[in-house]
Amino acid sequence: MELRGVDELMDLLSACRGVRASGHPVDLHEHSLQTAALLRRGSPADKELQVAGLVHELGRVLRPGDVTGHAELAADAVRPLLGERVSRLVRLHTPAGRCLGVLEAAPGRAAMSEAEAAAFARDPLAEEALALRQADDAARVPGLDAGVLEDWRTLLELLAARPSRLGAVD
16 A cells, blocks of 8 residues: 555554454553654654654554564555655664563563664664664553654654655754
8 A cells, every 4th residue: 555645644543443463451442642752852953753653554454364464564665755764774673672582581572583683783873773662662651642643744744745855854
């Protein structure tokens, strides 16, 4: 699926209401808002990272039940609208989780080999992808006020107007 505009993206993000990932205490709508809000707080200048947090779970709505391919599906869907950097961050949030499994020796987290972790660490967006994944992991708090989806429209429109930009939006 290729998103044709911000309105279509907003509709898809709204469709996350009531959809839950296995074991998550909040639906994907709240989870996405919380992830983006945490990234806004931790990286206020990196608007593309914040938006990557907002859209990182869209693959779960585009293809329900596809747990392993949701990041790639979401990345492919948002690339034409939001640009390469947002797409790459979304794609990298899954291997970032596996990398954290190695770095933190987290029980229950699928880990990657040390060689895969070293290759991930060489990616120019590795640090931002780890920040996205850490926000993703923390964004599961029932009742947390993370704002509303409409708060993100202006930023989404700005990024959509400049999809080829590779750096963060000032």
